[in-house]
Amino acid sequence: MTVGAYCNTPLQKSLYNSVNFFIKTMSTYEKLLKIKQERGAGFLVLVDPDKNNKQNLPAFVREATEAGVDGFLVGGSLMLTNEFEEHLQTIKRNTTVPVIIFPGSLFQVSAVADALLFLVLISGRNPEHLIGNQVIASPIIKKIGLEAISTGYMLIEAGKTTSAEFMSNTKPIPHNKPDIALAHALAAEYIGMKLLYLDAGSGADFPVPNEMVAAIAKHCSLPMIVGGGIRTPEEARKKVQAGASFVVTGTITEENNHKSLIKDFAEAIHSSATIANRKL
Numbered sequence: 001m002t003v004g005a006y007c008n009t010p011l012q013k014s015l016y017n018s019v020n021f022f023i024k025t026m027s028t029y030e031k032l033l034k035i036k037q038e039r040g041a042g043f044l045v046l047v048d049p050d051k052n053n054k055q056n057l058p059a060f061v062r063e064a065t066e067a068g069v070d071g072f073l074v075g076g077s078l079m080l081t082n083e084f085e086e087h088l089q090t091i092k093r094n095t096t097v098p099v100i101i102f103p104g105s106l107f108q109v110s111a112v113a114d115a116l117l118f119l120v121l122i123s124g125r126n127p128e129h130l131i132g133n134q135v136i137a138s139p140i141i142k143k144i145g146l147e148a149i150s151t152g153y154m155l156i157e158a159g160k161t162t163s164a165e166f167m168s169n170t171k172p173i174p175h176n177k178p179d180i181a182l183a184h185a186l187a188a189e190y191i192g193m194k195l196l197y198l199d200a201g202s203g204a205d206f207p208v209p210n211e212m213v214a215a216i217a218k219h220c221s222l223p224m225i226v227g228g229g230i231r232t233p234e235e236a237r238k239k240v241q242a243g244a245s246f247v248v249t250g251t252i253t254e255e256n257n258h259k260s261l262i263k264d265f266a267e268a269i270h271s272s273a274t275i276a277n278r279k280l
């Protein structure tokens with residue numbers, strides 16, 4: 001039963017309709033900010049169509065949504081499948097939370113999604129990922145009316161060469177250099193970007209260090225997504241306590257897609273946020 005079913009008086013009904021209309025007309029970026037403000041931090045699950053089992057996808061998406069996931073990221077560094085859009089459609093059909101493209105290449109643009117992280121790989125010095133691909137993709141994004149969320153993407157040393165590092169041909173920020181990471185984050189803020197994504201890369205041996213997340217959260221006001229190599233709810237909790245606004249899991253939720261684990265992640269992320277996490 002929906003909340004609307006409990007609205008009996010005309011005033012209650014009108015208030016319910018206004019709130020509903022407001023939520024429906026919010027941009028995906030506004031919805032992310034709302035999650036950050038209300039829950040302190042959000043849980044995003046990455047679906048990589050190359051790694052995901054297509055047969056299990058509808059049930060996985062429904063269960064993850066019921067378990068408290070705040071959004072799905074869809075994308076991958078390679079994309080060996082030609083079923084990217086089919087995956088997006090399946091996810092959209094089975095969830096009510098935002099479905100956001102996390103593009104690994106120019107081929108990962110589609111109007112089926114609610115939005116796209118318009119990534120600029122600020123930690124690297126490869127012009128293709130700083131401006132080249134963005135120029136090629138922009139007219140298409142405009143034409144299909146897709147919401148593009150300007151995101152400063154930073155690759156952080158992961159203990160091994162990840163696909164993201166190899167495919168982007170960039171050097172990650174050293175694990176033990178929070179000051180360098182902070183300088184990049186501040187540059188993203190001053191340039192006018194809307195989000196930061198600190199990524200150790202999928203399957204990283206070790207995740208983005210908590211000290212790095214904390215240094216950025218202390219001095220930079222951009223909402224911060226943190227992902228790569230996060231395998232336990234406890235690890236996710238530490239990222240939120242350090243100041244992450246959103247935590248991403250991909251590999252662990254692909255390998256072990258039990259509703260109970262996803263619920264544990266969601267609870268750890270939502271329950272450990274402080275007032276500082278809620279700040280916009």
Ligand code: 1GP
Pocket residue numbers: 046199200201202203204226227228229230248249250251252
């Ligand atoms: C990778 O941040 C994501 O870009 C998720 O990483 O697969 O290691 O969870 P994992």
